[in-house]
Amino acid sequence: MSRKSKRPRRRKRxxxxxxxxxxxxxxxxxAAIAAEIGRTVxxxxxxxxxxxxxxxxxxxxxxxxxIEQLHAELRGESAS
Numbered sequence: 001m002s003r004k005s006k007r008p009r010r011r012k013r014x015x016x017x018x019x020x021x022x023x024x025x026x027x028x029x030x031a032a033i034a035a036e037i038g039r040t041v042x043x044x045x046x047x048x049x050x051x052x053x054x055x056x057x058x059x060x061x062x063x064x065x066x067i068e069q070l071h072a073e074l075r076g077e078s079a080s
Contacts, residue, residue, distance in 0.1 A: 025066060026066060028063075029064075033056060036071075053065070053070070055073045056070070
């Protein structure tokens with residue numbers, strides 16, 4: 001019996017991950033929120049996870065902030 005040589009399996013193409021929807025109204029992800037408030041990513045991640053920033057919500061696996069509400073909260077104003 002002859003053995004057929006197996007061809008190596010083709011690697012699947014890596015999926016391209018599209019970034020979160022770009023919108024001027026929302027900051028998607030901790031890095032974008034950090035850039036908006038002028039903090040480091042680690043510091044912002046801590047503030048978000050501990051609940052110190054109330055205007056940030058989790059959508060799926062992403063933290064999302066309405067930029068107007070975020071700035072209003074940091075200024076001490078009531079966000080509408």
